[in-house]
Amino acid sequence: MSVIELDDVVKRYESGAQTVTALKGVDFHADRGEMVTIIGPSGSGKSTMLNMIGLLDTPTEGTVHLDGRNVTGFTEDELTEERRTTLGFVFQDFHLLPMLSAVENVELPSVWDTSVDRRDRAIDLLKRVGLGDRLDHTPDELSGGQQQRVAIARSLINGPDILLMDEPTGNLDQDTGRTILEEVTRLKEEENIAVVAVTHDEQMLDYTDRTVRIVDGVIQS
Incomplete structure (x- = not known):
């Protein structure tokens, strides 16, 4: 069973007197x-699609299934809880907070969860991404x-099923980007999570298991 599934999703936005269809089935x-x-x-619908997968937006038509559950009609509170427990961004x-240390930034998404030792989990994740000496x-x-490694560790603090990445190597040089992608590949296998990434970076295609191309809101076969 797929961990996330979009089925015939259409997304329309009203822009003044115009209706813009960002996703078309x-x-x-x-x-x-x-x-x-x-x-x-640019403008093909990649970001809108990522927002659908990340439960940050809802479809005009079609359905979204998360772990086999139809979440299309969930309330905003229910979607917020799903994002907190199931999704990492x-x-x-x-988007690190400048006044917090690396370990405090990683802990932040789990601040309301009293069932786990957040500090131990954050330290473990930072060590796993090679930042044990930068806590x-x-x-x-x-x-x-x-900083990107800290962001990756933070995205995993709540044990998500899906890791969503928006241009994850866009602000990095090629060698650093390659290191980050190798790290994500390893974590994907260790954590058994799905990774969905939007990118313009051609080198990312060397690490992906599957590539989906979208043009004008339509998935190209």
Whole structure:
């Protein structure tokens, strides 16, 4: 069973007097243990599609299934809970809080969860991405690649089933980007999670298990 599935998803936006159709009957799935890369030109619908997968937006038509459950009609509170427990997000700009240390940034998404030892989990994740000696460093004391590793560790703190990455190597040089992709590949297998990434970075295609191309809101076969 796919961990995430879009079935005939249509998304329309009202823009003044115009209606813009960003997604036109999109079918998509991702399974545990695989990395799927979404590519396409600017304005093709990649970001809208990622928002659907990440439960950040809801379809105008069609359905979204998460672990076999139809979540299309969930309330905003229910979607928020699903995002917190099932999804991890990694952004191009890292989005680390500058006043917090690496370990505090990683702990942040689990701040309301009293059932686990957040600090131990955060330290373990940072060690696994090679930052065991940078636990107390703030973002301005870390390189771009190190900040992205902190962001990846943070995305895994709640044990998600799906890791969503928006241009994860966009702000990194090629060598650092390759290191990050190798790290994600290893974590994908260790954690048995699905990784879905939107990218313009051609080198990412060397690491992906499957590539999906979208043009003008339509998946290309």
